[in-house]
Amino acid sequence: MGAWRSKVLDAGAFLNSTFFDYGDAMTVPQVLDEVKIKSAVVEALLNAGRIQIAEPSEKSVKIVEDVAKRMGEIGKLSRTDILVLALAYETRRELITDDFHVQNVAKEMGITYEPVTEEIKKKIKWVRRCSRCGRKIPESYKGSRCPYCGGKIIYSSK
């Protein structure tokens, strides 16, 4: 497919002034809800028909969730982040995002992405760990406290 294809933007990308470099954009309704109250530019682009609004299928959403869970990133992503990833995945479009966790999952899924201001340096594997005893807690465990000592469960990168 050619360079004419619109790119998928997340909220951060919309709120960045360099948005104009990308031409037409595509995103999920939830992102627009977040940004249109903050940005008169986005409002004007919407009115001009330069923003395509689309929703990913539940199947794509599930695929993103599964990858994010496996990577230990699921707790770092908002519902909107997941929808944006699913849309880029499903439409095979480039994703514009500065969010480190969104970039990390995109990289794992083979979604091409471009940062607005930051660049992803390396892939970090996040694990759930007890902040008191340091034990690794499996993703399947649903509680918010360590089953061994009752300490708070946190995400850590190793």
Ligand SMILES: [Zn+2]
């Ligand atoms: Zn513990």
